[in-house]
Every structure is written in structure tokens, then in C-alpha cells.
Amino acid sequence: MSKMKKVPLRKCAATGEMLPKKEMIRIVLPKEGEISVDLSGKKSGRGTYVSKSEEAVEKARKNRSIQSQLGTAVPDHIYDELLHAIRREALK
Secondary structure: OOOOOOOOEEEEOOOOOEEEHHHEEEEEEOOOOOOEEEOOOOOOOEEEEEEOOHHHHHHHHHHOHHHHHHOOOOOHHHHHHHHHHHHHHHHO
16 A cells, blocks of 8 residues: 655645645744745745746735745745746746
8 A cells, every 4th residue: 555645735825725735835924034035935934825826826816825924024026936937947
């Protein structure tokens, strides 16, 4: 009998749906630093996830859901970075 490996799920800050961690991008707020996009998913700090879709990122921008999850203002360049990462992955 083969054991099924448990897929780690995370909740999208924008849509609220539970998705596999691999289908999400993490945004992290380190204790001493500024908010950043964590493509590795390994940076330390408080993190939240958003689906790898432009719609989810735009929804998060509009609803300020990442901002409320992390408890701090999210600069516009973070959303641009998220969109850029999603588009780059779509080209692969």
C-alpha cells in the first residue's frame, strides 16, 4: 500500500479558498523589515498567501485583504511584483 502524501493547503487572502501551497504565492512581513513577496515560501516572518491568478491579486488590491491579514499597509510595488511573478510563471 502506498501512502498518499498530505498536500499542504493554504487560504487565499483574496478569495478565501483553500488551495495547495504550490498554487499560491506568499507575502511576508518580517519582524524588523518591510513587506516582500516570498517566492521560496521560506522567509521568516508573518505571512499570508494569494492565489497565482491575476484576478486574485487585483481582488486583494481592491479589498486590501493582504493589508488586513498582515496588519500593515501594502505598497503598490508588491502587487506589481505579484503580477509579474504570475505572468513569468505562465510563460514557462
